[in-house]
Amino acid sequence: GQSLEQPSEVTAVEGAIVQINCTYQTSGFYGLSWYQQHDGGAPTFLSYNGLDGLEETGRFSSFLSRSDSYGYLLLQELQMKDSASYFCAVTGRFGAGTRLTVKP
Amino acid sequence: DAGVTQSPTHLIKTRGQQVTLRCSPKSGHDTVSWYQQALGQGPQFIFQYYEEEERQRGNFPDRFSGHQFPNYSSELNVNALLLGDSALYLCASSLALSGYSYEQYFGPGTRLTVT
Numbered sequence: 001g002q003s004l005e006q007p008s009e010v011t012a013v014e015g016a017i018v019q020i021n022c023t024y025q026t027s028g029f030y031g032l033s034w035y036q037q038h039d040g041g042a043p044t045f046l047s048y049n050g051l052d053g054l055e056e057t058g059r060f061s062s063f064l065s066r067s068d069s070y071g072y073l074l075l076q077e078l079q080m081k082d083s084a085s086y087f088c089a090v091t092g093r094f095g096a097g098t099r100l101t102v103k104p
Numbered sequence: 105d106a107g108v109t110q111s112p113t114h115l116i117k118t119r120g121q122q123v124t125l126r127c128s129p130k131s132g133h134d135t136v137s138w139y140q141q142a143l144g145q146g147p148q149f150i151f152q153y154y155e156e157e158e159r160q161r162g163n164f165p166d167r168f169s170g171h172q173f174p175n176y177s178s179e180l181n182v183n184a185l186l187l188g189d190s191a192l193y194l195c196a197s198s199l200a201l202s203g204y205s206y207e208q209y210f211g212p213g214t215r216l217t218v219t
Contacts, residue, residue: 033206042194042210043147050206087146092137092160092196092208094146 002026004088004095011101012078020073020098022088032064032071033089037097043087046073078102106131108197108211116217117185123216125180129197130209135159136178137208138170139194147194153178154200182216190218 004024012018022032031050035043049055049064049071061074075082085097109128117123129136135154139147149162153172172178176197182189192215196208 031206033208042212043196043208045207045209048206091206092152093149093162094139097146 002090002093004090004093006086006088006095006098008096009099009101011103013103014078014080016078017074017076018078018100020075020086020088020100022071022073022095024069024071024088024090024095026090026093028091029066029069030091032062034060034062034073035087035089035094036084037087038084043094046086075100080104108195108209110193110195110211110214112214113212114215114217116219119185119187119218121185122181122183123185125182125193125195125214125216126177127180127195127197127211128177129195133197133199133209134176135198135200136172136176137196137198138178138180139196140164140189141192141194141213143191150180185218187218190216192216 006022033048034046036046037043047062049062052066054063059076064071080102083102085099087094087097108130111126137152138150141147150164151161152159156172167183169181192213194213195211198208
C-alpha cells in the first residue's frame with residue numbers, strides 16, 4: 001500500500017520562510033510531486049523531485065531524500081496569496097494536505 | 105492552449121441514481137486520472153486511463169467505472185449513488201511519457217451532491 005504523511009496545518013507571517021514536510025511509504029517510487037490548492041480551486045502542480053536533492057523554482061524549492069523516504073517543500077518570502085493547501089503526491093496518490101495560513 | 109475541462113460544474117442527484125461526469129484533457133495529453141475530494145481532504149485516486157484502458161485503480165468499489173475515448177476524453181460513471189459519494193470530482197491529465205503522472209493538470213472539478 002501507500003501512505004503519505006504531512007502536517008495538517010502550518011501558520012507563518014508574511015516574508016517568512018516555511019517548510020512543509022512529507023514522509024511516504026510506497027510499494028513503488030517514481031518521485032515526489034507537490035501541488036497547491038486554493039480554497040474553491042483545483043490543485044496546481046508546483047514541483048517534482050525524481051532524484052535526491054533540491055529543486056528550486058522561484059520562491060519555492062523542493063527536496064527529496066529517497067533513503068529517508070522524506071521530502072519537503074520550502075516556501076520563501078511568504079506572501080498572503082500563498083495561503084492555500086499543499087499536497088505531496090507519489091504516483092498520483094496524494095497526502096491529506098497541509099493548510100498554510102500566512103498572516104500579515 | 106485549452107486546459108482540462110470538466111462538465112457539468114455542479115450536479116445534484118438522489119440516492120440510488122446513476123451519474124456520468126465528463127472530462128477533456130489538456131491538449132497533447134493522453135492520460136486521464138479521476139479523483140474524489142471530500143471537503144478538507146486530499147484528492148483520493150479513483151482510477152487512471154491510458155490508451156482507452158484502465159491502467160491503475162484506487163480503493164473504490166465497482167460502482168465507480170470509467171471510460172476513455174479515442175480522442176483521450178474520459179467519463180466517470182457512478183452507479184447506485186450513496187450520500188457519501190457527495191464530493192468534488194477532479195479530473196487530471198498528463199502525458200504517459202512523463203512517467204507515472206508526476207506532473208498532472210487538473211480540471212476545475214464537478215461538485216456532486218447526493219440527497
